[in-house]
Amino acid sequence: MKVETILCMNTGDGESSYANNSLVQELATRRVLPILRYAIKGIANQDILFKDECFKIADMGCSSGKNTLLVVSSIIDIVYEMYTKNNREAPAFQVCLNDLYGNDFNHLFKLMPDFYAKIRKGKKENFGPCFVSAVPGSFYTRLFPEQSLHIVYSSYSVQWLSQVPQGLGENKLNLYITKTSPPKVIQAYQQQFHWDFTTFLKMRSKEIVPGGKMVLAFPARSINDPTSDDCCSLWELLAQSLLDMAKKGLVQQSDIMSFNMPFYYPCEGEVRKLIKNQGSFSLDKLNVFQVNWDPYDTDYTSIKDSSESSYIHGKNAARIIRAVAEPFLKSHFGSSMIKELFEKYEEHLAKHLVNKKTRHFTIAISMTKKVNNIDIVGLCDLECDMASAD
Ligand SMILES: C[S@@+](CC[C@H](N)C(=O)[O-])C[C@H]1O[C@@H](n2cnc3c(N)ncnc32)[C@H](O)[C@@H]1O
Numbered sequence: 001m002k003v004e005t006i007l008c009m010n011t012g013d014g015e016s017s018y019a020n021n022s023l024v025q026e027l028a029t030r031r032v033l034p035i036l037r038y039a040i041k042g043i044a045n046q047d048i049l050f051k052d053e054c055f056k057i058a059d060m061g062c063s064s065g066k067n068t069l070l071v072v073s074s075i076i077d078i079v080y081e082m083y084t085k086n087n088r089e090a091p092a093f094q095v096c097l098n099d100l101y102g103n104d105f106n107h108l109f110k111l112m113p114d115f116y117a118k119i120r121k122g123k124k125e126n127f128g129p130c131f132v133s134a135v136p137g138s139f140y141t142r143l144f145p146e147q148s149l150h151i152v153y154s155s156y157s158v159q160w161l162s163q164v165p166q167g168l169g170e171n172k173l174n175l176y177i178t179k180t181s182p183p184k185v186i187q188a189y190q191q192q193f194h195w196d197f198t199t200f201l202k203m204r205s206k207e208i209v210p211g212g213k214m215v216l217a218f219p220a221r222s223i224n225d226p227t228s229d230d231c232c233s234l235w236e237l238l239a240q241s242l243l244d245m246a247k248k249g250l251v252q253q254s255d256i257m258s259f260n261m262p263f264y265y266p267c268e269g270e271v272r273k274l275i276k277n278q279g280s281f282s283l284d285k286l287n288v289f290q291v292n293w294d295p296y297d298t299d300y301t302s303i304k305d306s307s308e309s310s311y312i313h314g315k316n317a318a319r320i321i322r323a324v325a326e327p328f329l330k331s332h333f334g335s336s337m338i339k340e341l342f343e344k345y346e347e348h349l350a351k352h353l354v355n356k357k358t359r360h361f362t363i364a365i366s367m368t369k370k371v372n373n374i375d376i377v378g379l380c381d382l383e384c385d386m387a388s389a390d
Pocket residue numbers: 004007008009022025026029060061062063064067068098099100103137138139140154155156157158160161162324
């Protein structure tokens with residue numbers, strides 16, 4: 001099943017909206033900002049930054065909410081700073097916000113006046129202009145002209161697959177990989193991710209200028225084992241909540257059997273290998289970090305929650321997952337049981353956190369588009385060697 005016409009995050013700015021329940025992704029984005037700075041500095045060092053009069057940025061899987069504009073305004077600030085430092089006239093900016101067709105672009109557009117005011121703040125009269133546009137479509141296809149982008153950013157999006165993998169019939173009542181999933185199921189998920197991630201790299205390699213950058217952050221797993229708790233537990237607990245619904249007659253067991261989530265949490269080794277095998281980008285930096293399931297919980301020392309706090313943490317963690325998974329769940333199970341499903345989920349999450357404080361694990365990477373398929377870092381070394389030989 002293709003997901004591009006079904007998938008979206010909860011729209012609007014209501015209680016269950018993605019816009020109001022994306023603190024996990026915001027915290028991840030804040031951790032990625034130093035990597036973005038590093039990447040843009042890299043472009044400046046290659047002089048690519050100063051070649052064109054318009055600096056072109058794309059955010060792939062931007063969704064709707066302030067995370068999108070936080071990233072874009074940070075990129076603009078850093079680029080502007082690099083130009084000023086180098087005594088150059090600031091460029092125009094073109095910002096392309098990509099997501100699937102069901103994304104709430106209208107909500108994003110309403111945030112534009114504040115965004116335009118924010119990016120102008122503290123800058124000289126000659127700043128800009130900045131042209132923002134929406135680019136609806138799947139990032140597993142071509143979305144931009146050849147060699148037209150200077151930097152591509154994507155956060156918490158490339159884990160979403162282009163389709164639910166085929167051959168998951170034996171995954172029984174599970175929604176994703178679990179310790180009981182047969183190897184066939186794990187392979188199906190892995191193959192789909194490998195195909196999709198490679199396609200994503202191929203598409204972007206055509207669209208990014210040589211020497212341009214791509215910065216990606218996505219949920220992942222901390223160890224090689226694809227049944228690792230940090231990628232599976234959240235979804236095992238959601239599967240248990242669906243089974244509770246089935247026991248009450250609110251969901252058919254057969255509907256759970258035929259349902260699987262279209263995402264995959266890779267490990268570091270897999271990501272490194274896929275980038276190397278695809279061949280268009282050189283990997284400059286790879287960082288990993290964790291965010292608590294309840295992003296309002298700032299305790300990173302405990303390995304369990306106390307029973308009093310676990311109730312709150314369960315509630316907050318469930319809201320984050322609901323904002324992301326509700327439309328996809330509704331498309332399969334209908335909407336009547338959603339509220340009760342997530343109440344059950346809060347309980348399961350709270351119980352889990354009393355015993356074990358599992359966290360979201362994130363991989364953040366910065367890559368450079370190779371020049372004529374040659375590693376640009378290698379190319380610079382060569383130029384330096386030739387200069388010193390002269
Ligand atoms: C969890 S949200 C992340 C949003 C935002 N980048 C952030 O960090 O808050 C993931 C987004 O990726 C989008 N997405 C998933 N698959 C996609 C695809 N193939 N093409 C474009 N967008 C996609 C989803 O629609 C969703 O809006």
